Amino acid sequence: ETGVTQSPTHLIKTRGQQVTLRCSSQSGHNTVSWYQQALGQGPQFIFQYYREEENGRGNFPPRFSGLQFPNYSSELNVNALELDDSALYLCASSFASGASTDTQYFGPGTRLTVL
Amino acid sequence: GENVEQHPSTLSVQEGDSAVIKCTYSDSASNYFPWYKQELGKRPQLIIDIRSNVGEKKDQRIAVTLNKTAKHFSLHITETQPEDSAVYFCAARARGSGYSTLTFGKGTMLLVSP
Numbered sequence: 282e283t284g285v286t287q288s289p290t291h292l293i294k295t296r297g298q299q300v301t302l303r304c305s306s307q308s309g310h311n312t313v314s315w316y317q318q319a320l321g322q323g324p325q326f327i328f329q330y331y332r333e334e335e336n337g338r339g340n341f342p343p344r345f346s347g348l349q350f351p352n353y354s355s356e357l358n359v360n361a362l363e364l365d366d367s368a369l370y371l372c373a374s375s376f377a378s379g380a381s382t383d384t385q386y387f388g389p390g391t392r393l394t395v396l
Numbered sequence: 397g398e399n400v401e402q403h404p405s406t407l408s409v410q411e412g413d414s415a416v417i418k419c420t421y422s423d424s425a426s427n428y429f430p431w432y433k434q435e436l437g438k439r440p441q442l443i444i445d446i447r448s449n450v451g452e453k454k455d456q457r458i459a460v461t462l463n464k465t466a467k468h469f470s471l472h473i474t475e476t477q478p479e480d481s482a483v484y485f486c487a488a489r490a491r492g493s494g495y496s497t498l499t500f501g502k503g504t505m506l507l508v509s510p
Binding site (some may be wrong): 314321322323324325326329337339371373377384385386387388389390 | 400402430432438439440441442445485487496497498499500501502503
């Protein structure tokens with residue numbers, strides 16, 4: 282098992298609400314990437330945080346936002362939830378030096394259900 | 397951006413047989429190719445990875461091959477066991493401006509029958 286943890290494990294929200302998901306990175310890692318995994322699909326890149334700044338973003342709207350803290354833990358915030366946001370949200374921790382990111386280790390995920 | 401295609405989507409084998417999963421990628425600048433195993437309800441776990449400066453890597457019953465010219469890489473599992481049953485994802489590291497991240501295939505469900 283990796284040292285990456287996520288909370289909560291499960292969450293049920295209704296359409297239009299807002300949600301915050303949390304991730305603690307593995308010791309020694311400085312980068313957190315967030316992915317959305319819909320049922321039966323591979324993880325899709327949402328964004329990446331390095332040194333407390335977003336330094337890369339996938340094809341997700343601005344209502345998906347995040348933060349990284351000085352201890353390298355991270356939050357993913359989703360506003361105005363839609364039914365299609367129902368998915369497993371995974372964070373992955375890694376060590377980055379400049380533009381090169383090493384192996385990514387995943388947390389257990391947060392299962393979000395939007396009703 | 398990077399695009400990763402993975403085949404087959406489902407693979408059924410008998411215990412002891414070999415299993416091969418193939419992936420192709422589009423970005424010739426990609427230089428790192430990990431494979432993850434995801435059991436039902438669990439996190440993706442890294443099982444093996446390969447960098448573009450080598451053509452093959454082996455770890456016990458698992459091996460990965462990379463053909464940079466053709467832009468494809470494959471996972472080989474020998475002497476399969478029921479506990480190998482899971483969804484396997486290939487990925488390619490894509491480089492953006494000042495960062496790099498993973499683009500995943502859609503996964504292969506491997507079923508190993510006793």
